[in-house]
Amino acid sequence: MAVKIIESCVNCFACEPVCPSKAIYEAKPHFLVDPKKCTECEGDFPVFQCASICPIEGAILNSLGEAINPPGSLTGIPPEKMAEAMAELQSH
Amino acid sequence: MQLPVLNDAPASKGGCSASSCGSTDNQMDTLPDSIREKVQNHPCYSEDAHHYFARMHVAVAPACNIQCHYCNRKYDCANESRPGVVSELLTPDQAVKKTMAVAANIPQMTVLGIAGPGDPLANPERTFETFRRLSQEAPDIKLCVSTNGLALPDAVEELSKHNIDHVTITINTVDPEIGAKIYPWIFWKNRRIKGVKGAKILIEQQQKGLEMLIAKGILVKVNSVMIPGVNDQHLAEVSKVVKSKGAFLHNVMPLIAEAEHGTFYGVMGQRGPTHDELQDLQDACSGDMNMMRHCRQCRADAVGMLGEDRGDEFTLDKIEDMEIDYQAAMEKRKVIHQAIQAEMDSKRLEKAEKAQQHKQEPRLTTRPVLMAVATSGQGVINMHFGHAKEFLIYEASPDGVRFISHRKADQYCGGDTTCGDGESTLQVTIRALAGCEAVLCSKVGYEPWEQLEAAGIAPNGEHAMEPIEEAVMAVYKEMAVAGKLDDVNDSIRASA
Structure with missing residues (x-):
């Protein structure tokens, strides 16, 4: 039972100090979670602390491998709108 | 040639009262001595100082x-210039080293700010460790911080301990909706x-933090981002509120x-x-508040004079090899700062005298004109048109000359010579100068000269090395004599 930080992490340090279990550490190329230490905040907080401050959608996965913050949930940008804008830029 | 130098109050509203004057030089005369002393060599807080002094962010x-x-x-x-963007993140130790390296090599650098790329x-640990060390090791550098305000109330006590006499809070609204x-x-x-719900908490924290800083005697500047259709109608109210606090x-x-x-x-x-739209809002707010118009919205790792970025000269691998004797550097810096201060003081006096003379002249009845100026600093026209990455915009009117804003010639990207739609740099620059009727620079090439004229912007290279305000007023008077300003209607706005 542990969360996982994946490669879309931008190394902003925000999650590291809020982890109640000190499970998050700086690493290359991005921050990592020590699965032995991560408690998914159980007993400390009702919500994942790391995922509650993380600004990057999809960067932190739950133990099922699902994005805790799915696309559009943090920025408010509808995923199809983002895809459209990116496609537009690619075409230039 | 006589010239008056005006403050932030729009010409049409006629002068500004002592209580509402702001960041340009003679407005500073109305600030209490304690504040003036703190901002007179701060490029971000004093329009006057930004021609002479440099800043950096770590x-x-x-x-x-x-x-x-x-x-x-x-x-x-690396090519983008806007807040929140950086090329390399620094540890406090690296930041201290970089700051001292820049201070030793760019002695006009008087201000170190921490502005991100986050908040x-x-x-707090990384930010305050940097401030703590710099206030001990480089006591001649002013320290500033900018914040969204959410964590500000908890940080005021610590901020007041570190030689930090300027804090910027970004307040875009006082309305949670x-x-x-x-x-x-x-x-x-x-x-x-x-x-x-979240916005309400943020607003409360910002206002509380603002009040606490003022109570501690720390200078507070408020930044607001103007977002048309979202907060543009509301920012005059924000101005009132933050001024009252x-x-x-x-x-x-x-x-x-x-x-x-x-x-x-x-x-x-x-x-x-x-x-x-930006100028109208700044003018509307200036009745209530000292407005700042020379902000360049720097990157969170910018180095140099406002509008320039010398960050490339001070990357981590480069500062690694620099040997800095900060005691010696401080001596040198002190001498240079005193010389700059003396120059600024004498120019300020000169401007005040000229303004006085102007008052005694018969008053013109001509319409106001916007002019663009190419300068690399020192308050004079000293840059070649083609080299200018930005232009300063001044308004000349019967009331005198006032600084309006800067405009970037190369938009927000710096790499290519052409934009997506094949527009040349020159075309982009000419578009950026829309609404201006003259551009003053040290020299202009043949091709841009023709294109500028075709766009209705008179190129002018006759005032190289002259003080900006004086030259702008001289050109304005020439235009008046030539009968170009006879229509009193607001044709600048119509053509912009």
């Missing part, structure tokens, strides 16, 4: 505790709080939003304000 603060719709936490681009106060359209969420008391300067900045930035506003097609 990017030690990556974490943020809120999301703003004009920010994208993923973005990192400095959401990274509007706030919800700017801030999708905040992280507060171990939860992500979205919408109006004791903020000494309000900096209304235009929204920067492009789809390629990947921000909410960029992707959703929210536009930024036009030059005129």
Whole structure:
């Protein structure tokens, strides 16, 4: 039972100090979670602390491998709108 | 040639009262001595000083505790210049080393700010460690911090300990409903709080922090991002509120939003304000508040004079090899600062005298004119048209000359000579100067000369090395004599 930080992490340090279990550490190329230490905040907080401050959608996965913050949930940008804008830029 | 130098009050409203004058030189005369002493060599707080002194930001603060719709936490681009963007993150130790290396090599650098790329106060250990060391090891550098305000009330005590006499709070609204359209969420008391509820907490913290700083005697500048259709109608109210609480300067900045930035506003097609909309709002606010108009919306790792970035000269691998004797550097800096100060003082006196003379002359009845100026500093016209990356915009009118804004010649990207739609740099520059009727520079090439004239912007290279305000007034008077200003209607605005 542990969360996982994946490669879309931008190394902003925000999650590291809020982890109640000190499970998050700086690493290359991005921050990592020590699965032995991560408690998914159980007993400390009702919500994942790391995922509650993380600004990057999809960067932190739950133990099922699902994005805790799915696309559009943090920025408010509808995923199809983002895809459209990116496609537009690619075409230039 | 006589010239008056005006303050921030728009010409049409006629002068500004002592209580509402702001950041330009003779406005500073109305500030209490204690404040004037603190800002007179601060390029970000004094329009006058920004022609002479440089600043730098160190990017030690990556974490943020809120999301703003004009920010994208993923973005990192060497060619982009806007807040929240950096090339390399520094540890406090690296930041101290870099600051001292820059101070020794660019002695005009008087100010070190921490502005991100996240929120400095959401990274209290890294931010305060940097301040603590710099206030001991480089006591001749002014320290500044800018913040979104969420964590500010808890940080005021610590801030007051470190030689920090300037704090900037970004306050885009005092209304939670509007706030919800700017801030999708905040992280507060171990939860992500979205919408109006989150915005309300943020606004309360900002206002509380502002009050606490004022109570401690720390100077507060307020930054606001002007977002058309979201908070543009509301910012005059923000100006009133923050002034009543004791903020000494309000900096209304235009929204920067492009789809390629990947921000909410960029992707959703929210536009930024036009030059005129920004100027109108700044004028509207200036009745209540000292306005700042020379902000360049720097990157969180910018180095050098406002509008320039010498960050490339001070990358980590380069400063690694620099041997800095800071005691010796401090001696040298002191001498240079005194010389600059003396030059500024004498120019200020000269301007005051000229303004006095102007008052005694018969008053013109001509319409106001916008002019662009190419300068690399020292308050004189000393840059070649083709080399200018930005232009300073001045308004000349029967009341005198006042600084309006700067405009970037190369938009917000610096790499290519052509933009997406094949527009040349020259065309982009001419478009950026829309509404100006003359451009003053040290020299102009043949090709731009023709194109500028075709666009209705008179190129002028006759005032090289002359003080800006004096030259602008001289050109204005020539235009008046030539009968170009006879229509009193506001044709500048119409053509902009």
